[in-house]
Amino acid sequence: MDQILGNISLLFEFPIVNLKIVLDGIMIGALFALSAYGLALVWGVMNVKNLAQGDFVISGGYVSWWLVQHGFPALLGVPVAFVVMWGIGWVIYKLVISRVIERDLFTSLLATFGLAIMMAQILNLMFGSDTQSVDLGYETLHFADGLIDVPIAKLIGVLMATTLAACVIIFMKSSRMGQAIRATAQDSRAARVMGIDTEKVYAFTFSLNSAICGAAGAIIVMVWLVQPFYGISYSIRAFVIVTAAGLGNLPGVIAAGLGIGALEQYGAHIFGIGYQQAVAVMLLLLVLLIRLIQQRRNRQVLK
Amino acid sequence: MKKLSVLSAVLAAFTLLFSQGAIAACGEIHLGSAISLTGKYATNGIHAKNGYEYGIQKIKDAGGVMVDGKCYNFKVTYYDDESKGDRGATLAERLISQDKVQFMLGPYSSGMTKAIAPVTEKYKIPMVEAEGASRSLFNKGYKYLFAVLSTSEQYLASAVTLAAEMAEKQGKKASSVKVAIAVENDPFSLDIRAGVSEDAARLGMKVVIDEKLPRDLSDMSAILTKVKLLKPDLLIVSGHSKGAATAVRQIDEQNIKVPMIAITHCEAADVTGKFGDAANDILCSTQWAETLAYKDPLFGSASEYEMGFKKAFTEYKDKKVPYQTAQATAAVYVYKDAFERAGSMDKDKVRDALSATDLMTFYGGIRFSAAGNNIAKPMVLRQIQDGKYNVVAPSAFASHKLNWPRK
Numbered sequence: 001m002d003q004i005l006g007n008i009s010l011l012f013e014f015p016i017v018n019l020k021i022v023l024d025g026i027m028i029g030a031l032f033a034l035s036a037y038g039l040a041l042v043w044g045v046m047n048v049k050n051l052a053q054g055d056f057v058i059s060g061g062y063v064s065w066w067l068v069q070h071g072f073p074a075l076l077g078v079p080v081a082f083v084v085m086w087g088i089g090w091v092i093y094k095l096v097i098s099r100v101i102e103r104d105l106f107t108s109l110l111a112t113f114g115l116a117i118m119m120a121q122i123l124n125l126m127f128g129s130d131t132q133s134v135d136l137g138y139e140t141l142h143f144a145d146g147l148i149d150v151p152i153a154k155l156i157g158v159l160m161a162t163t164l165a166a167c168v169i170i171f172m173k174s175s176r177m178g179q180a181i182r183a184t185a186q187d188s189r190a191a192r193v194m195g196i197d198t199e200k201v202y203a204f205t206f207s208l209n210s211a212i213c214g215a216a217g218a219i220i221v222m223v224w225l226v227q228p229f230y231g232i233s234y235s236i237r238a239f240v241i242v243t244a245a246g247l248g249n250l251p252g253v254i255a256a257g258l259g260i261g262a263l264e265q266y267g268a269h270i271f272g273i274g275y276q277q278a279v280a281v282m283l284l285l286l287v288l289l290i291r292l293i294q295q296r297r298n299r300q301v302l303k
Numbered sequence: 304m305k306k307l308s309v310l311s312a313v314l315a316a317f318t319l320l321f322s323q324g325a326i327a328a329c330g331e332i333h334l335g336s337a338i339s340l341t342g343k344y345a346t347n348g349i350h351a352k353n354g355y356e357y358g359i360q361k362i363k364d365a366g367g368v369m370v371d372g373k374c375y376n377f378k379v380t381y382y383d384d385e386s387k388g389d390r391g392a393t394l395a396e397r398l399i400s401q402d403k404v405q406f407m408l409g410p411y412s413s414g415m416t417k418a419i420a421p422v423t424e425k426y427k428i429p430m431v432e433a434e435g436a437s438r439s440l441f442n443k444g445y446k447y448l449f450a451v452l453s454t455s456e457q458y459l460a461s462a463v464t465l466a467a468e469m470a471e472k473q474g475k476k477a478s479s480v481k482v483a484i485a486v487e488n489d490p491f492s493l494d495i496r497a498g499v500s501e502d503a504a505r506l507g508m509k510v511v512i513d514e515k516l517p518r519d520l521s522d523m524s525a526i527l528t529k530v531k532l533l534k535p536d537l538l539i540v541s542g543h544s545k546g547a548a549t550a551v552r553q554i555d556e557q558n559i560k561v562p563m564i565a566i567t568h569c570e571a572a573d574v575t576g577k578f579g580d581a582a583n584d585i586l587c588s589t590q591w592a593e594t595l596a597y598k599d600p601l602f603g604s605a606s607e608y609e610m611g612f613k614k615a616f617t618e619y620k621d622k623k624v625p626y627q628t629a630q631a632t633a634a635v636y637v638y639k640d641a642f643e644r645a646g647s648m649d650k651d652k653v654r655d656a657l658s659a660t661d662l663m664t665f666y667g668g669i670r671f672s673a674a675g676n677n678i679a680k681p682m683v684l685r686q687i688q689d690g691k692y693n694v695v696a697p698s699a700f701a702s703h704k705l706n707w708p709r710k
Contacts, residue, residue, distance in 0.1 A: 007529070010533075014532055017528060021525070024524050133548055135578055135579075140556050147528075147531060149558060151556045220521075224549070225548050225549060225552075226521075229519070230521065269525045269528065269529070272514045272515065273485070273515075273520070273523055274515040277519075
């Protein structure tokens with residue numbers, strides 16, 4: 001308790017630390033938002049709740065790490081991970097997801113849960129259980145007496161995440177495929193009637209999600225680190241964000257992503273870093289509770 | 304054709320004669336070990352087995368173990384425990400009750416040792432182990448378990464002593480040192496934390512940060528920000544390879560200036576290879592290093608041990624001989640010494656001789672506490688200096704001077 005109070009008083013004693021915490025949180029949150037957006041896409045379009053979301057992220061990280069081990073420049077990792085994970089996502093869609101898409105909630109949850117375990121184990125067998133990371137070797141910018149530090153690598157990462165998000169948004173808004181995806185999300189049967197090949201849309205959506213996650217993972221490996229069994233922590237955050245923001249609410253996803261990033265950092269600062277993820281899970285509970293109360297108010301019954 | 308077969312028959316007879324001659328010259332002491340040759344501990348299990356075998360060969364070359372005026376050689380029956388605790392316990396049972404093994408060598412890892420120790424204890428079979436460091440092995444009242452390595456709470460405790468030494472050199476009191484601790488929430492790291500905070504409390508130091516790292520750590524900037532604000536003199540981080548990698552990377556990114564930083568698992572995380580200069584002046588703990596000034600009459604100095612081992616096991620030619628191997632060899636050496644002092648093959652006499660061990664080896668001093676852990680060997684601290692691991696503590700055996708404060 002003393003430590004918690006001490007930590008809170010530090011925040012008031014050095015107000016600039018608040019800015020640092022928020023900045024750190026936003027930089028992490030940007031990557032959470034990216035994978036959460038992919039989840040929302042798959043969830044909204046094909047009603048599959050992908051528990052392997054985080055493992056796609058980690059796989060993308062390993063793609064990039066592998067490239068660097070073989071002498072390729074680190075920044076190339078992001079586009080390559082995007083492409084490779086697109087392919088892997090497509091294969092997984094054809095093998096697994098296409099079979100569970102019309103089934104009930106539990107089938108898809110079980111299937112993707114199994115997928116998550118498989119992917120983590122395969123990564124473990126291929127690359128070993130040690131943590132891996134890629135060092136870009138860039139400088140770090142320091143502000144405010146060195147209390148705020150922004151590694152250029154992180155800045156590049158966030159910039160890439162933003163670019164990717166912008167591209168995806170433009171694509172969804174203006175391309176033909178984007179329109180088809182949105183149409184399928186709204187009403188797949190109507191879309192089919194209108195001549196949209198929904199099977200193709202599903203495969204595309206799932207591959208796109210996998211690719212976005214892969215790119216996020218490639219950024220994560222440059223800034224933090226990856227380990228075969230880290231997927232679950234990214235999955236949890238993606239679920240928290242999507243639950244909080246709701247499906248099809250892109251600004252909401254981004255805001256929730258950044259917000260959770262910042263709140264986690266505050267949680268880590270005040271309660272200790274061991275509780276960083278507990279903060280995310282607490283938020284999920286809170287959001288669910290609020291949603292429940294909201295729904296109760298709106299619940300209508302035919303008389 | 305006929306000539307050839309006659310020749311080979313003669314040759315075979317000769318080899319038989321010779322090998323029988325060797326057996327006749329020396330008796331055999333039968334040891335047993337269930338060790339991980341496959342599974343997740345396989346790499347280190349094989350390091351340990353090679354260490355055992357090298358020790359046995361070296362003792363054989365030097366004339367064997369002299370027990371009551373007669374010479375003996377060690378022979379080990381190995382079983383593969385597949386890195387699984389229940390398998391290890393079953394195999395220990397089998398070694399003792401079927402193969403009639405009276406003396407055991409330890410397995411690899413604390414967990415496997417924990418699984419086997421109750422079995423050896425039940426049959427009152429002495430076990431000298433070299434690879435189980437958890438201090439929970441030594442508070443169960445085991446009478447037949449002896450460990451040559453330092454227990455895990457000592458891993459970074461020597462950094463506290465070192466920080467106190469440096470403070471006193473600066474004309475300050477040891478109690479003025481502020482300590483920050485960030486360890487993972489697992490048994491091994493919590494042992495380390497216990498050792499550090501006990502020593503810090505004994506010296507009257509103040510622990511300003513005391514946090515537990517999560518299992519899936521990838522960001523510790525929250526702790527490092529506090530480090531920046533509270534300015535400790537010593538930062539302790541233990542969280543396996545993810546802890547080491549995250550710490551080294553973010554300490555550099557956030558430009559953390561702590562005079563002394565000590566972490567575990569530097570090599571597992573390959574911090575020098577991955578982060579280059581960012582890892583400089585960080586202290587890393589190890590059980591043993593080949594540059595230490597320890598020596599004994601059989602294996603010579605630590606560096607002679609390394610050279611000899613590399614000659615015998617050529618697959619280690621291009622890498623460092625891991626400490627897991629050195630301590631395994633030391634375990635065999637402890638057995639030799641105990642048998643010779645006991646002057647008997649009786650397992651209880653050998654046990655008593657083991658508990659009275661007071662031996663200097665290439666691996667360090669070996670003397671067992673009543674609980675069976677080695678209290679004569681301190682943990683070694685190496686500092687990363689220009690990308691190389693140089694021994695800086697304990698100062699009496701160190702090869703290099705400590706860079707302090709860390710830049």
